[in-house]
Amino acid sequence: MTAGHPSQALLDRYATEVDLPPDALWAVEVHLDGCAACRARLADAAVDHAPSVGELVDQVWAEVAPVVRAEPPVRRRRWPVLSRWAAPASLPWLLTSVLVPFVAMAMDLIAATLPVDPGRPSVLLLVAPVVPVLGVATSWSRRLDPAHELVGSAPRAGLGMVLRRTLVVLLVVLPPLAVAGVVVGTAPALWLLPSLVVVTGTLTLGAYVGVGPAAVLATVGWVAAVVAPSLVWDGFPAVLGPDTTPVWAVCAVLATIAFVLSRHAFRHPVSYR
Amino acid sequence: MGGRSGGTEPDDEALLRRVARGDQGAFEEFYRRTAPWLVIRLRRRCADPDVVAEVMQDAYVAVWRSAASYGGSAGGGSAAGWLWTIAARRLVDRFRARARQEASPRPVTVEPTSPAAEDVVVGRVLDDPVAGAVRELAPELREVVQAMVLDGLSVRQTSVLLGVPEGTVKTRARRARLLLREVLS
């Protein structure tokens, strides 16, 4: 603010309770805010010109010191900062959705040792597109958050928070899916795009009916329409075939557009169910 | 442990980070360094030494208790600035509490001083047009600018501190802004 340090005369006067012209007062206060050396000079000036300052300083220390001695400061834990990125109560659910791909992988590995039709689809591939949705449901759902009334009435509630939490869920859930996929031998290309479409579609639908119900709907729908039929008839689901990628890509674009159009709805209580 | 500036003494921010780890010695050092400045600054806002002492006590106890959060969520910044923010809010709290007991401690009122005599002592601190504008600002406008810009208070806190309605604080802040802008442009 000011180029040079204030003069000793100015500091001397500032230390006392004598009036200063306002411009000088402001300049000296702004300077002192940012200059430790001048604060020290001011303390010295007070010793000479305003003895009552020192008395007050000692008097207050006599009150503050016992508090400081009696109360060791609390150790600060770092992990609660994570709650800015993931719903605080969602941890158990996230862990569950991390386990799902490994359970599916185990089923596939066991199935491989059994004398069944080699053409039957991998369980992992069948469930992979809906695994991330399980996590997304936990990130913006009233039922799973005990403090939902507080979250829902906060200015942070809305698109930003939903996106932030969704991103974390994807970062947590996708690597285990990929690892399990490598073990079983499913190409990520087959499930990655569908799973992103399902996530985006769920969020878009969730903007109007609540993310929780939308996730349930998406999961149940997927199981009923894709997983169950292919397990029952031991057929490879047509929707996950290698030649469907362009279709999924178009779906991804459409879902993204729909999501962008519905972004404002996330501020309203309807989306948070 | 040393300050970033290369000196042997740790700077205030480094001290505060040690306070955050529960270092009582660092806290005492921080107190010794900043308390005279804080007393003087508070005395220029509140004429009652008892209130100043209470605010000082509140502020430093609050620093001790919440220092752990200083480096974290507060993201560092000037330690003195942080201390002042805390003290200014506690001062407003005191005014609020006093208002309830209807013995409001009057803030130090700014009285117009004769500029000619002061110039000699003070020298030129601000650019002439700015200094002139600040001096010419009516006292009631000046105290609003001081509370909001210099002391970092919100409109509501300013209204409690000065004992005027929020609407008046806003009107005065707008008028002051217009006057100062005319000079600065």
Add this chain to the structure above:
Amino acid sequence: MIRTVSAGETAPTTYAWPVQARGLRVRAGRRFAVDGLDLRLGFGVHGLLGPNGAGKTTLIRALATVARPASGHLELLGQAVDSGGDLREVRRGLGYLPQEFGHYRWYTVREFVEYVAWLREVPARDVPDAVQRAIDRVDLTSRAGSTLRSLSGGMLRRVGLAQAVVGDPTLLLLDEPTVGLDPEQRARALELLRDLGRDTCVVVATHVVDDVAAACTDVVLLDAGRVAFHGPVAGLTAAGTGGADPEVGGGVLERGYAALLRRHRDREGSK
């Protein structure tokens, strides 16, 4: 440290009432718990009284923007909540203690209040002190480092109060804030409310008529989702002393409460 004061901050206030409702209807489940309510609240402490099921909690939830109005007009802090007002702007000025104070059991008091301060978009620099002040104000200073699971019901309620007041909201909504507090804590909490009422619009839903007399500037009596009486606390006292039914027990305030409710029901019935 010179602060930049934005033009928005000093822009004139565009609303006369922090809370303004006209013909407001809000659903709770299938029925309308708030049904054609007209209300204007200024700064001060407003006691929301009424029998169970009168719509107190639903009204508070609508004011907290977690229950959406089904019809009617609701304006909070100058934003028309029912028709495209800026919800985020309203919520920045909002503090809320819900009836069921859901919390995270393994958080400490400080961590929880800090989390709410973050949710509430309190500037990062102000958070440590704002949190400390909120905790001090509800006398939980010595328990700031305790986890919520280790606290008693009364203490939890005070944590609820602390998280509601953190960051000095302009509109403070408290649903049964004194439940579970012992008499001394209750007196302290009510004193805090009186302090806040000077520059805050505080809405306190309660069933304790004495709390209203101790802390409130005025009373809003709800019955079946409508306002049965809205006026100064003295109005409640007056109704309790003038020609009240001596058979109704309780103090002057309880009698006033019953008399006003009866009067309102007679009026509604004769329509």
